Amino acid sequence: MRVDKPEDLPRVRRVTDLIYRTFGWRAPQFPRDFRAIEGQRHSAKLPDLVKQHSSFDKFLANEKVFSYVIPNKDRVNYTTGSS
Numbered sequence: 787m788r789v790d791k792p793e794d795l796p797r798v799r800r801v802t803d804l805i806y807r808t809f810g811w812r813a814p815q816f817p818r819d820f821r822a823i824e825g826q827r828h829s830a831k832l833p834d835l836v837k838q839h840s841s842f843d844k845f846l847a848n849e850k851v852f853s854y855v856i857p858n859k860d861r862v863n864y865t866t867g868s869s
Contacts, residue, residue: 825852825865832862 795816806813832842839845846854854864 823852823868825868827863827865829861829863832856832860835862 799816802814805811835845836842839848845851849864849866852865852868854862856862
């Protein structure tokens with residue numbers, strides 16, 4: 787789900803409301819101010835990144851990764867270039 791303007795927050799709240807009601811978690815509090823963050827999305831083989839950087843932590847630091855998701859055991863999708 788892409789969230790890049792304040793008008794998108796109601797969609798995010800619907801998803802988080804469903805999650806916290808389903809699992810009994812506390813609802814997250816969103817900040818009053820909204821600011822979009824631009825970046826470049828990448829996708830790579832996880833074992834290759836670990837081999838190249840010697841650890842996943844070093845990969846995150848070296849590439850200045852803002853966010854990432856591991857959709858399966860062999861792949862990582864990540865965003866860099868945010869300021």
